[in-house]
Amino acid sequence: MSKVSMRKFLYPLLLVLVTIGLLYVEKYVDHKQNEPNLIEGEKPKFDTKTELLPTSTTGSIIHHNYYSLSYAEDHEQAEWVAYELNKEQLVNNDFKRPYFEIDLAVPTGAAHWRNYKKSGYDRGHLCPAADREFSREAYEETFLTSNISPQLNAFNAGIWNRLEQKVRYWAKSYDGVYVITGGVLENDLEQIGTEGVSVPREFYKILYDVRNGEHTAIAFLFPHQASNEGLYTFVTSIDHIERRTGIDFFSTLPDTIENELEKSSDLKKWSLK
DNA sequence: CTGTACTGC
DNA sequence: GCAGTACAG
Numbered sequence: 059m060s061k062v063s064m065r066k067f068l069y070p071l072l073l074v075l076v077t078i079g080l081l082y083v084e085k086y087v088d089h090k091q092n093e094p095n096l097i098e099g100e101k102p103k104f105d106t107k108t109e110l111l112p113t114s115t116t117g118s119i120i121h122h123n124y125y126s127l128s129y130a131e132d133h134e135q136a137e138w139v140a141y142e143l144n145k146e147q148l149v150n151n152d153f154k155r156p157y158f159e160i161d162l163a164v165p166t167g168a169a170h171w172r173n174y175k176k177s178g179y180d181r182g183h184l185c186p187a188a189d190r191e192f193s194r195e196a197y198e199e200t201f202l203t204s205n206i207s208p209q210l211n212a213f214n215a216g217i218w219n220r221l222e223q224k225v226r227y228w229a230k231s232y233d234g235v236y237v238i239t240g241g242v243l244e245n246d247l248e249q250i251g252t253e254g255v256s257v258p259r260e261f262y263k264i265l266y267d268v269r270n271g272e273h274t275a276i277a278f279l280f281p282h283q284a285s286n287e288g289l290y291t292f293v294t295s296i297d298h299i300e301r302r303t304g305i306d307f308f309s310t311l312p313d314t315i316e317n318e319l320e321k322s323s324d325l326k327k328w329s330l331k
Numbered sequence: 332c333t334g335t336a337c338t339g340c
Numbered sequence: 341g342c343a344g345t346a347c348a349g
Contacts, residue, residue, distance in 0.1 A: 155334090156342095157341075157342080180333075180334055180335080182334085183333085186332090188332065188333090209333095211333075211334060211348085212349070214334070214349095215332080215333040216349070219333045220332095222332080
């Protein structure tokens with residue numbers, strides 16, 4: 059091909075291809091921006107970014123788009139993960155499970171998923187993937203290693219799974235709930251992998267809601283083992299979980315409300331059937 | 332739903 | 341590493 063025909067045909071062809079490429083990129087970017095951040099036009103039921111966050115014993119609070127966490131570097135996992143679960147967010151999108159990725163927002167460096175490989179423990183979500191299926195971005199954000207903890211499969215797929223399903227039922231029934239989840243992190247825990255990811259002996263979950271201006275909460279603490287018992291068996295007080303973890307929950311609420319919430323779980327307001 | 336493992340590229 | 345598939349609780 060001569061230099062003249064090169065200019066006449068190849069350059070215009072290149073120009074067309076580049077233009078198509080740019081149009082495609084623009085369309086793709088627009089599409090991403092149109093995906094809902096929470097739900098479009100929907101006011102959050104709770105002030106998720108500030109008011110309801112627990113304290114951090116590590117000083118390493120990280121805000122993602124669809125949940126927040128406090129990372130404990132000594133244990134290579136979060137001491138808590140917190141998020142609001144809206145009724146409108148409960149949709150089934152059959153997204154393919156991606157690989158877990160290191161959470162680059164953790165300044166000290168989050169663990170690699172290989173620590174869990176052949177450890178005998180699941181990569182157990184703290185914020186469940188099924189709670190963030192309203193967009194691909196939200197779903198994939200749950201597959202960060204800052205959002206998992208080593209869990210026995212018999213526990214994760216068993217009573218822990220049943221509680222997660224109950225949380226989705228509550229979110230649907232009560233038009234949204236606020237969820238705080240984590241393992242109890244202590245000094246002498248078993249560790250797995252080259253980075254030493256701690257294996258908690260207990261896991262907790264706290265649910266909070268406001269209905270008709272009334273604050274209510276329920277707290278669960280499970281031994282890290284399989285169980286066929288009812289969920290009510292593991293109901294405890296927020297005060298108890300605070301003593302076990304050193305974390306202060308709902309400290310930004312007025313003291314009278316905080317004290318009332320924390321001294322006991324209000325079983326009557328959380329249907330466990 | 333919660334996950335793992337294996338095959339083949 | 342990724343896709344597809346199979347399988348277990």
